[in-house]
Amino acid sequence: MGTIAEYIDENEPRIQEELFTFLRMPSISSQSEHEEDCQQTARWLVDYFRKIGFSAREYPTEGHPVVLAESPRVEGAPTLLIYGHYDVQPVDPVALWESDPFEPQIREGAVYARGASDDKGPLWAHIQAAAFWMQSEQRPAMNVKFFLEGDEETGNEAASVFVYQNTELLRCDYLVLSDSPQFASGQPAITCGLRGMAYYEVKLTGPNRDLHSGMFGGAITNPCNALTRLLASLVDRDGKIQVPGFYDDVLRASTEEMAQLEMLPLEEEHFYAAAGVTGGTGEKDESVLSRIWLRPSFDIHGLSGGYQGEGSKTVLPAWASAKFSFRLVPRQSPGDITKSLRLFLAGQLPPGIQMELQSYAGTPGISVDISQPCMKAAARAVEFGFGRSPLFIREGGSIPIVSAFAEALTPHIMMIGFSQTTDNAHGPNEHLSMADFYRGMKTSARLWRELAALPLEPSTK
């Protein structure tokens, strides 16, 4: 058997060209005009797995299809499930991209494309680990399943529903995913906690048409005025959320966890500089890491209403809308929060305004026990792949399906980061360092050997 490093040397042009093919597919799951693109991407993945010697097929869901692929069976060996998602975020504002989001380009050692960092690039590293094992030994050292969904970016729970309904098909001893970032460039990390999310769209409707603000301004309630007031009422100046009962289920982190957190090498100055600002806002008496990992937050994702074109227009608009979300911490219930939110907003509506509040699927936050043997095996694999021990960190983002995994499949969940927080996931000019990509590929290939060597634990599910 050749080494993974040799394999990469020999196959680099092919691996990169295949990654480019994957990145060229505009699998934007939240936009209905890309429906067919998502389906084609799933079909292409199935074909690819079959080509390298895995069995593979698609399963329909209420959203986009999921892809399940399995390595040739190794009797008596444990099973690893690798999760990833083939769908990507929308690309607008397209004007801010330096190259076509769906025509990958290498610039300064990084591949630029929508999905490069989140999650096609990291997922491709795992798939190429499979290609390596299959070429070297015709099968991995353990049983490996890939479970790939196409609704991660929409909040559609189709894949989670599939998990709960197909626990036998997805049965596994370990679960790995790489949809979380490294701690910093040169400092890999394993994530042991995620924030949850409750996402909403609110639309305020006022007059039955756009009105002339001179003729009606001062007497007819303006939906844009009302929306800014309503949204501003949700947080105070420091970002503390004002919905009654919002913090009831928020537990303070343990002293031990907080101490660990404070030892992490984060210069707040650098954190702000990475975002191009000189300072930020947030709850008083909380560090930046606490604010983004351990505390809930409120963000408006989109504002829309009235005249948004060039120049001035003196309109009193008929409606205004906003998309916003709360990031949640473990124990907070998205359902309870939606109820409180609805009451809180409805209680403040001024005369002449109707509200529609649409709640997207919510996700609870989760945390993983870092004392498990598999987490130590994962740390060894990362050290092999990246040449450096990982930090155990939390992550401020949400991976809705991880809650389903923890509940329905296994508590042995390893979130190993290949990407960087500075990769512009979800923004323009998303990219992934090709060096990180190959380090991830090495980490994945080694992880399968490390986990195969662990004493078999009885599955807890």
Next chain:
Amino acid sequence: MGTIAEYIDENEPRIQEELFTFLRMPSISSQSEHEEDCQQTARWLVDYFRKIGFSAREYPTEGHPVVLAESPRVEGAPTLLIYGHYDVQPVDPVALWESDPFEPQIREGAVYARGASDDKGPLWAHIQAAAFWMQSEQRPAMNVKFFLEGDEETGNEAASVFVYQNTELLRCDYLVLSDSPQFASGQPAITCGLRGMAYYEVKLTGPNRDLHSGMFGGAITNPCNALTRLLASLVDRDGKIQVPGFYDDVLRASTEEMAQLEMLPLEEEHFYAAAGVTGGTGEKDESVLSRIWLRPSFDIHGLSGGYQGEGSKTVLPAWASAKFSFRLVPRQSPGDITKSLRLFLAGQLPPGIQMELQSYAGTPGISVDISQPCMKAAARAVEFGFGRSPLFIREGGSIPIVSAFAEALTPHIMMIGFSQTTDNAHGPNEHLSMADFYRGMKTSARLWRELAALPLEPSTK
């Protein structure tokens, strides 16, 4: 000489077809892609005036050209200047229009098109009064000038500058315009007061790119969050403006004026119903008419930021922006208000946010003395045209150039309404009743005879 009624009977198809030609021109002054359309519209007007026997030419300004047309000279007769604007508002949201905004359609006795009500339709009524006089008597009973501009909807002061620089060219004894509405359907009105306006665009910039709200939310200031807070700080729950010193120059109306106001036949219920709502907001202890005519107001005209497409996107956006204005009452200075506003907003900016505040040209409010003989002449003309005496009202909107007229040309300003507040000026499905159009044409034709018969007052300018 035939009567105006006979003239209308004989020429109705031509008058309407020419109005349609005028309405088909997409002379949107605030959008640079319609630059050429505005110029063509001005040229077309010049040609039309020449065709009916007026002398006419265009004059360049810093904005779009103005058109000046003059009737054949009548020695010893007074001069009337008729003002109108050939530019129109933008048309989005186009999807809400039932027919193409630039392909006029008659439905239930009204013409639907952008500009039908504001101001091409009413202006065409005056121009057709000129056509009538020229055909019947080869000249009007007095000297008549038309002064038509193409920047009324942009806040561009080019035409006002032209007025101040060309007082001899525009010299007149009386001034009439029909860019204000009737009081209600079947109840014509002459407007004796206008609110002014101060219009702004604010843009808040935060991070140097769109960020992932999971990774940064709670620590990096979100420009959409900051914008809603900033805009909400400008007014209280009742619409009372919070900028320091804002009300310093606002005079309470006289007891007499307030008493007259209260006698006007406005059912607040009907006012709200006309806008499709069951109630509104506004300053406590003020009637609806006081709120829209005598008191300042604050309206947000557009909100923009982050992801506005279908579905969800968990972005922490790089910027957010809004267009908004204050309506002002006579004595308030737009310049002073801009200074106070800038300080007030700058003082509230959170860390990590940069503000750009763009101030569009401001207009002071004005009021006209209703005891002048020309106002009584105007009332008689309206009674002839509409079959009913006009009410003297104020208007909540702003006509920037009227302040320039009052200051540079004449205090004898008659704002005679042909349109309705329910015509959807500035909104989708703008329209004008063809009956109101012909009543306006009759009023205009009669007004020239009424004014010619008044004893000549020495011009006060």
